[in-house]
Amino acid sequence: MQKRPKYLTIAVDRYKDPLVLNKLLAIFVLTLCLVTSMRSHGTPIEHLNKGQIIVTDQSNLTQKKAGERAFQQVVVKLSGDVAVLENLQVKRAATNFEQYLVASKFIQEGDKLLYQADFNEQKLVDLLRSESLKVWGKRRPLGLFWLAIEDDVSKDKTLVTQSSTSKYIDIIHQATYDRGVELLMPIGDLTDSMNINALDVWGLFSSSIFNKSTRYGTNYVIGARVGVVFDDFSAREKLQLSYFITNGQTIQTNAIVGDSIAALIGEFVNEYATYLANLYSIEASESGQIxxxxxxxxxxxxxxxxxxxxxxxxxxxxxxxxxxxxxxxxxxxxxxxxxxxxxxxxxxxxxxxxxxxxxxxxxxxxxxxxxxxxxx
CATH class of the missing domain: 3.30.70 (Alpha-Beta Plaits)
Structure with a gap:
């Protein structure tokens, strides 16, 4: 039988009065909520020097290709700019990624085989700086991501939350890992449902959503909706993801058109990461003066x-x-x-x-x- 934590055992055994016990439990829950809220602020991203690529086998050829892709993934995370992959010296370094490699391994994660690689972060930062490319530090903003998706047939709108079984959670996690940013999904509990519902997010009511998301203590709040629209350019129906990004003082909005929700989420994360990198990464011109x-x-x-x-x-x-x-x-x-x-x-x-x-x-x-x- 699993033992109760000692500090809880003392509290429960010492106080038999239900009223006192309820007060103790309320204090414990409040403390837990406060700790959770405090941890929700921007913190250092510790995996910036780590690449993770899905592979089909463990052959030498597969390892070589995956290593190059992992290198590219890490360089983009460290810079915050996908355009760094067009730099000639970065391209050459990618083909010789082993000189930056610290360790690598294959791991089985469910039904997926992954190649994981750790690179020398300082050597990569030195490479970026030598080429006058952007460098983005580990300490990065944390965003809260409210995502509402409309069913094409019933037109029902549902929120993607931590408590939902949405397949898009894994897609969001992978996309944010690839770009070195962190997006927190709402818990989806009673408090959330009382504050914000799917129609609020669908309406992209940025001020209301931001003000009612204070429990999470994040640097940014994002609202996004995905539904079918008629695309004039292709003259057919397509999916559209519309979003806002706000910190309570500034707001960024855009709409992305695509053929699948998964692709739209990936493209949104790219735009979000680029938006943050433009604010917080260090330009080459800034690194030349002390x-x-x-x-x-x-x-x-x-x-x-x-x-x-x-x-x-x-x-x-x-x-x-x-x-x-x-x-x-x-x-x-x-x-x-x-x-x-x-x-x-x-x-x-x-x-x-x-x-x-x-x-x-x-x-x-x-x-x-x-x-x-x-x-x-």
């Missing part, structure tokens, strides 16, 4: 907080070096050698939920607080 910047961060009053903040700043692709230059009470001053100026850096740091620009400047002689640390 800026000396200082960030004053309040509430850094323990060694754990200091180490966490230092790790975040060090992990940014735009950071060359970073060090603690001063500490006054709970305000830590970090000096960075950065490839981008301060305002560009702050755009990137908006993806870190625990670094928040102060709502008002507190009285602190001689120091302007750039951020307040909200984490542990």
């Amino acid at each position: 800026y000396s910047l200082t960030l004053n961060i309040a509430n850094v009053n323990t060694l754990v907080k200091y180490r966490t903040v230092l790790e975040i700043l060090s992990s940014l692709t735009v950071t060359q070096t970073v060090e603690l230059s001063a500490q006054s009470k709970d305000v830590a001053s970090f000096t960075l050698a950065s490839n981008v100026p301060l305002q560009r850096l702050k755009i990137i740091l908006k993806l870190e939920q625990n670094l928040r620009e102060p709502e008002y400047q507190r009285l602190y002689p001689g120091v302007v607080i750039d951020y307040e640390w909200r984490g542990k």
